[in-house]
Amino acid sequence: MRVVGAPIGAFGDQCRRRRLQKPPPFVYDYRSDSAPPIHRGMDVQNEPIIARLKAFPMFSDLSAEDLASLAGMLTLRQFPKGSFVISQNDKGSVMYLLVAGRVKVSLASPEGKELALNYLEAPSHFGEMSLVDAEPRSADVIAVSDVEVLCLDARDLSAAIQVQPKLALTLIATLSRRVRSLIGRLEDMAFHDATHRVMRVLLNVATASYEARGVPVVEGLTHYEVATLAGTSRETASRVISQLAKEGVVGTKGRRVIVDLFALRDRIERD
Amino acid sequence: MRVVGAPIGAFGDQCRRRRLQKPPPFVYDYRSDSAPPIHRGMDVQNEPIIARLKAFPMFSDLSAEDLASLAGMLTLRQFPKGSFVISQNDKGSVMYLLVAGRVKVSLASPEGKELALNYLEAPSHFGEMSLVDAEPRSADVIAVSDVEVLCLDARDLSAAIQVQPKLALTLIATLSRRVRSLIGRLEDMAFHDATHRVMRVLLNVATASYEARGVPVVEGLTHYEVATLAGTSRETASRVISQLAKEGVVGTKGRRVIVDLFALRDRIERD
DNA sequence: GTCACACGGTGACCTGAGTCACGCGCGCCG
DNA sequence: CGGCGCGCGTGACTCAGGTCACCGTGTGAC
Numbered sequence: 001m002r003v004v005g006a007p008i009g010a011f012g013d014q015c016r017r018r019r020l021q022k023p024p025p026f027v028y029d030y031r032s033d034s035a036p037p038i039h040r041g042m043d044v045q046n047e048p049i050i051a052r053l054k055a056f057p058m059f060s061d062l063s064a065e066d067l068a069s070l071a072g073m074l075t076l077r078q079f080p081k082g083s084f085v086i087s088q089n090d091k092g093s094v095m096y097l098l099v100a101g102r103v104k105v106s107l108a109s110p111e112g113k114e115l116a117l118n119y120l121e122a123p124s125h126f127g128e129m130s131l132v133d134a135e136p137r138s139a140d141v142i143a144v145s146d147v148e149v150l151c152l153d154a155r156d157l158s159a160a161i162q163v164q165p166k167l168a169l170t171l172i173a174t175l176s177r178r179v180r181s182l183i184g185r186l187e188d189m190a191f192h193d194a195t196h197r198v199m200r201v202l203l204n205v206a207t208a209s210y211e212a213r214g215v216p217v218v219e220g221l222t223h224y225e226v227a228t229l230a231g232t233s234r235e236t237a238s239r240v241i242s243q244l245a246k247e248g249v250v251g252t253k254g255r256r257v258i259v260d261l262f263a264l265r266d267r268i269e270r271d
Numbered sequence: 272m273r274v275v276g277a278p279i280g281a282f283g284d285q286c287r288r289r290r291l292q293k294p295p296p297f298v299y300d301y302r303s304d305s306a307p308p309i310h311r312g313m314d315v316q317n318e319p320i321i322a323r324l325k326a327f328p329m330f331s332d333l334s335a336e337d338l339a340s341l342a343g344m345l346t347l348r349q350f351p352k353g354s355f356v357i358s359q360n361d362k363g364s365v366m367y368l369l370v371a372g373r374v375k376v377s378l379a380s381p382e383g384k385e386l387a388l389n390y391l392e393a394p395s396h397f398g399e400m401s402l403v404d405a406e407p408r409s410a411d412v413i414a415v416s417d418v419e420v421l422c423l424d425a426r427d428l429s430a431a432i433q434v435q436p437k438l439a440l441t442l443i444a445t446l447s448r449r450v451r452s453l454i455g456r457l458e459d460m461a462f463h464d465a466t467h468r469v470m471r472v473l474l475n476v477a478t479a480s481y482e483a484r485g486v487p488v489v490e491g492l493t494h495y496e497v498a499t500l501a502g503t504s505r506e507t508a509s510r511v512i513s514q515l516a517k518e519g520v521v522g523t524k525g526r527r528v529i530v531d532l533f534a535l536r537d538r539i540e541r542d
Numbered sequence: 543g544t545c546a547c548a549c550g551g552t553g554a555c556c557t558g559a560g561t562c563a564c565g566c567g568c569g570c571c572g
Numbered sequence: 573c574g575g576c577g578c579g580c581g582t583g584a585c586t587c588a589g590g591t592c593a594c595c596g597t598g599t600g601a602c
Binding site: 107109111113115117129131132133135138139168169171172173175176177178179180182183184185186187189190191231 | 378380382384386388399400402403404406409410439440442443444446447448449450451453454455456457458460461462502
Binding site: 193194195232233235236239254255 | 560561562568
């Protein structure tokens, strides 16, 4: 294991002052290629894999044998918080099933700016695009917590689809959802101003939080991260949030933002 | 970013002065719903469909029987230049195989701005996303020339995949490509200025033209359309093109732009 | 021909928001 | 407990580029 002390607050919190510096290489070296497999699929011991597979709805109806044969194609890997699971432009034809932890998918510009596409939590999957075309990775995927993934190599894809044909449809559905969400982002960038976009990010995050935990709250995201999600600068995100607080649309309690979902929704609506 | 906007297609040439007016309804009413089928698949007479199917690489290796059974699921329709094949937010679970003509995929904002996502020509397909999720259409698809399409209903999708399993992989591959291209667009919008984006559009169009016809030329696109592709205003697109002409990176012969691919490429490179 | 659009070019203006700079408070660690 | 690093808040400046306004020109209809 090459990486010892897991990288500071990840780079999630990578500070704006650091943005232009090269990040410490010893962390960035921790790539999928070098990540040690925790369990190889061929192991006699692949119960851990099977157990984790069952968490995926698309595999929940498989027989024990099918699960086992699927597990035979998968490798379990762990990534520490802050490490790159995938780097943009890398070659690589492995798809990942995220079984534990949280990752962010984001783009980095040469000038050191960052645009976050998404935050994913288990169970979900990513990296499937390189399975079908041979193109290099189109974005970075960075662990924002310690993470466990199951890796499926492109060579095994058709075998996997044989075992569970639903997999193909699931992939299509995921990609569709992704296309829709990207179109939405693009629409936002093209048609709406920064204020609008920040509000939308807040609304989305708070709504998700509400659905998951019953509290319409934005927490665990710095203003910088909100900004990367909205495609704007930290300062602008900050100003928008202050303004919304002043208007009473959100409340700020320490470093968390409590959102009045309805108020925010129609604050967005009326342009 | 602002995209100056306006409708559309037949009215691709629509003038900026008209931008905010409602377009003449008799054209816009021409929707997929109302488009008369030219040949229903069930017809005894489905040779025309079969003939057109063969143009698609993914079906070229099918047996005569398979082609016939596939044709049985398809309906041939025509759309006149300027009509909407798909409208954003419509429900609809039909996928289209474009067999003749040219369509543009674009987004319209309520304020009448427009962002073009893509121009497609036969053979290609669109509208497949609604096959798998039940979401409404995420963009407009507008015929920019007279167009022929084959329609496949969602109900027949799995049957079609049965006939040609490759279809599933083709769909995945198409969606992947689309995701990549959308990510590229988003990157452009987030990281690059309007000048850069316009240059990229010119490069792409000219490169495609070069590959198809051996001439690195941009024609058949108004400055307004270039602007919608770049996510900027007509005026800005216009100014960029003038500037590039002044620099000798492109030549303008009447209303066509001849691009020096190499010069433009490294003009873009050196930021 | 000529009339009328549609398209393209360009100047002037103005605002959204990126950027810089700095100060503040909190939480962590020696 | 004192410092220091990190995240947040805000003012000031700047400028890319959207918008408005207007004109010239090519082109297609009749």
